[in-house]
Amino acid sequence: MTSAGHLLNEDRPEFDRLLDEALRTAHERPELSTLGERLNAEQLRTMALNATVLLTTAASAEYDHYVKVRGDLREAAAAAASAASSSTDPAGDVLDDGSGTGAGLSAVVAVLAPVLALTAMVIFLLVGYALKLVDPEPAFAETILTTGWLFGALTVAALLFAVVALLVTAVRNRATEVAADVAEAVPDEVQRAREAWRHALLERGIMPFLRDALADPTAGHGYPVPRTPGAGRIPDLGYTRPDFTSPGPPSQGPRPGYSSPDFTSPDFGGPERDPG
Structure with a gap:
């Protein structure tokens, strides 16, 4: 409350x-x-x-x-x-053993496998075709070319695996989003x-x-709040305009409370006069 x-x-x-x-x-x-x-x-x-x-x-x-x-x-x-x-997710039991390493390893393999296979394919094919240009041609040149094409097939397989993994993840996320939307509906x-x-x-x-x-007639133009406090529902901000008055004539006020000092001449005589 x-x-x-x-x-x-x-x-x-x-x-x-x-x-x-x-x-x-x-x-x-x-x-x-x-x-x-x-x-x-x-x-x-x-x-x-x-x-x-x-x-x-x-x-x-x-x-x-x-x-x-x-x-x-x-x-x-x-x-x-x-x-x-x-609650326990049956699909999560296969991919995650509680430490989170299963899903992480699968993601790393799905990303790195196509890259590594493609790199190996390019290297083996370049070396194999370069050896075929040598005269006489080495006997293992054809073997290197065959290995390169095998890595090419592995690249295609890895790409297919990555696409399938992405589709499965998208389907799972879509199911989760639908459930969240239903839960967030305002009753x-x-x-x-x-x-x-x-x-x-x-x-x-x-x-x-x-x-x-x-x-309220006291709410004049240019004033965000009325100048008269406590007018109905209008709030009072707790201040009023200062009350300025002009000074009155000199005769109305008290006279200054001081007078001129009383000076007198010092009492002394010539050297022949005894002051005592």
């Missing part, structure tokens, strides 16, 4: 898409006909995103049900996948829960919010 009004990260894009759809089709709703007079679509979108918790709270019951149904489906799918992975219960949440979010959360925002 999720806390009231808080969406999971995977569902936030769905909220954004639903909000954009509501703003895009606002001209089809009479209650949103004043869109663009005081607030435009982008300003309304910013206000709605700032009030996401407020909007999603209106459909919290449907959202909790949707999350629960979806979670149960995922748990069931995970359990089925775990059971399938623990009707999850689809119904999702549509119920979307409808509740649109009709009880997004649309009333947009309607109240457009009907």
Whole structure:
């Protein structure tokens, strides 16, 4: 379960898409006909995103049900996948002995055998035909040519083996993909829960919010949020404009709290006068 009004990260894009759809089709709703007079679509979108918790709270019951149904489906799918992975594949027993070396060896042989056979064929044929040009012709030249053609036949056989192996692998993968597609099909219960949440979010959360925002007379042009806090469903961002006042005349304020210093001349006389 999720806390009231808080969406999971995977569902936030769905909220954004639903909000954009509501703003895009606002001209089809009479209650949103004043869109663009005081607030435009982008300003309304910013206000709605700032009030996401407020909007999603209106459909919290449907959202909790949707999350629960979806979670149960995922748990069931995970359990089925775990059971399938623990089962033994009869074909896998032949190719894999548990260490993974059987399938790896077959792949290496399927790739290297045609290459090695083709290389040997080319070498033996080149050497055999080169020896036939020598006069007198060596006795083993024909043997080398025969060996080269044997490697040619081996190359063809290796290529056929590789093609068959690829076809078998493709058939197995196709069967696995079909099973995965069937397992990933969304059940009707999850689809119904999702549509119920979307409808509740649109009709009880997004649309009333947009309607109240457009009907609020304090939402003046150029302000993404109303300047009067707490107006209906409109969120309060927690700040107001500073209250500036002009300074009053000098007579209204207190006088400075200081005075000029009191200087006096030093008390002294000439050298013939005793200061004591």
